[in-house]
Amino acid sequence: MLSTRLLTTSFGVESFAVYAVVVSILASLPFADLGLGAGVVNATSDFHGGRIDRGALQTVLRTTVSALSIVSCVLIACAAGLFASGSWPSLLAIPSMGMGDSFAASFSLACVAASIPLGLGTRIYQGLQRTQTATALTFVGVGVQVATLGVVFLFHLPAWTYAIGPALALLLTNAFTMILALRAIGIATGQIFVPSRTIDLGQYGFSKSAIPYLITLLGVTLTLQMQRIFLSHASTPDEVASFSFAAQFSVAITSVVTLSSINLWPKFRDLQSAGALSQSTILRFVRMYTVVGVAFGAISATAAYCLAAFVTNGSVVVSLVTAATSGLSIFAWSVTRPAVMFLNSPSGFWLQAAWALPCAVTAVILTLTLGATMGAAGAFLASSIAVFTFTFAPLTIHSLRQIRRPR
Incomplete structure (x- = not known):
C-alpha cells in the first residue's frame, strides 16, 4: 500500500501499472515446485501422525530439495537470458519498459527460482498443522519490504527499484521459514541440502501427487x-x-x-x-x-x-x-x-x-x-x-x- 502511494504520487499511474505487472512474476512460485510440495505436506503429515519415521521424511525432503534445486538453476538461467535478450517488454506487453524495469523483472524471477527449494519450509508447517506459524513468519518479509522501501525513498531511486523489495522479501522469508521448519521436525539443515542419488519418492512421488x-x-x-x-x-x-x-x-x-x-x-x-x-x-x-x-x-x-x-x-x-x-x-x-x-x-x-x-x-x-x-x-x-x-x-x-x- 505504501509502495502504491509513493509510486503513484512520484512517478504516475503508468509506473505503478508496470510495477504491479513485474511484481506479479512472484505469483509463479506456487507451481514452480513441480507439485512436489504436495508430497512434502503428506509426508510431514504422516510423520506427525506416526505413520512414517523421521528417516523416511528426511529422505523425501532431501530428494525433493535436490530435484527443485535443478529447477532453480534453470529458471535463473532463463531470467538472465530474458534480460540479456531484452524480451521482457514483449512478454509482459509493456513496450514502455526500460532497462531498469527489465532488470527488476529478471531479479524477481531469480528470487522466485532461489525460493523454490526453500519454500518447502511452509509445506512442512502445513503438514504439522502449524500453518499459523508459517503465516506469522511472513512478517519477516514485511520488515524487509519496509526497509527496502525506506532506502529507495530516501535516496530518490528510480521507479523500477520499488520491485526489488517484494522479491527480496520472498527469498529471505522462505529461507528463514525453512530453517525453523527443519528444526521443528528435528532434522539438521545440512542433512537436507545434500545431493540425492535417487529421484524415487515412493508414495509421495511424481505420479502419485506431484504431476x-x-x-x-x-x-x-x-x-x-x-x-x-x-x-x-x-x-x-x-x-x-x-x-x-x-x-x-x-x-x-x-x-x-x-x-x-x-x-x-x-x-x-x-x-x-x-x-x-x-x-x-x-x-x-x-x-x-x-x-x-x-x-x-x-x-x-x-x-x-x-x-x-x-x-x-x-x-x-x-x-x-x-x-x-x-x-x-x-x-x-x-x-x-x-x-x-x-x-x-x-x-x-x-x-x-x-x-x-x-x-x-x-x-x-x-x-x-x-x-x-x-x-x-x-x-x-x-x-x-x-x-x-x-x-x-x-x-x-x-x-x-x-x-x-x-x-
Whole structure:
C-alpha cells in the first residue's frame, strides 16, 4: 500500500501499472515446485501422525530439495537470458519498459527460482498443522519490504527499484521459514541440502501427487494470480492499475483464507484414516467458508473502493463494479476450500488437475474478452465464473459422494 502511494504520487499511474505487472512474476512460485510440495505436506503429515519415521521424511525432503534445486538453476538461467535478450517488454506487453524495469523483472524471477527449494519450509508447517506459524513468519518479509522501501525513498531511486523489495522479501522469508521448519521436525539443515542419488519418492512421488498437483497449481496461477499480465494485453494501463490496487486487498485476503484452510488438509487426512470423516463435516466447513467468503469479500471490496482515491491521491480509480467483483472473487475462492483440502489423495489430486485445466482456460479467455470491455471488473468476474463453475461445484459434489462410499 505504501509502495502504491509513493509510486503513484512520484512517478504516475503508468509506473505503478508496470510495477504491479513485474511484481506479479512472484505469483509463479506456487507451481514452480513441480507439485512436489504436495508430497512434502503428506509426508510431514504422516510423520506427525506416526505413520512414517523421521528417516523416511528426511529422505523425501532431501530428494525433493535436490530435484527443485535443478529447477532453480534453470529458471535463473532463463531470467538472465530474458534480460540479456531484452524480451521482457514483449512478454509482459509493456513496450514502455526500460532497462531498469527489465532488470527488476529478471531479479524477481531469480528470487522466485532461489525460493523454490526453500519454500518447502511452509509445506512442512502445513503438514504439522502449524500453518499459523508459517503465516506469522511472513512478517519477516514485511520488515524487509519496509526497509527496502525506506532506502529507495530516501535516496530518490528510480521507479523500477520499488520491485526489488517484494522479491527480496520472498527469498529471505522462505529461507528463514525453512530453517525453523527443519528444526521443528528435528532434522539438521545440512542433512537436507545434500545431493540425492535417487529421484524415487515412493508414495509421495511424481505420479502419485506431484504431476497432478503441479497441473492444479498451474491452473490456479493462471486463473487467479497472472491476471494482471493478461489484462495488460487486453486493456489500458489505467485498468491494470485499478485491478492491481483492488487486488492488493483481494489477494491478501485470499491468502489469509487459503492459509486458514490448509490445516484442514492433514485434519481431513487423519479423520479419513480413522474412518471418522462424514458428509456433515464437509458441509459444516462449506457453510463456515461461505460466511468467511461473504464477510471478507465485503471488507475487501469496501476497502478497495473507499481507499483508492486517498492512497493514490486520485491517480487510480476503483469503480464500484470493480470493487464488487473483487469481493466476489474472494467469495468464489473461499467456498472451494473444504473440498480442495479433502481431495488430498492421489486420485483426488488428479481430479483437481482435470478440473483445473478448463477452469484456467475459461478464466484466461474470459479475462481477455471481458477485460477488453469491462476492464478490471471483467478480470475479477472472469476468475469468479471459472472458479464457481469448474472448481466449487464439481469438487464439492465429488467430495460428498466419495465420503458416502468406502474409499
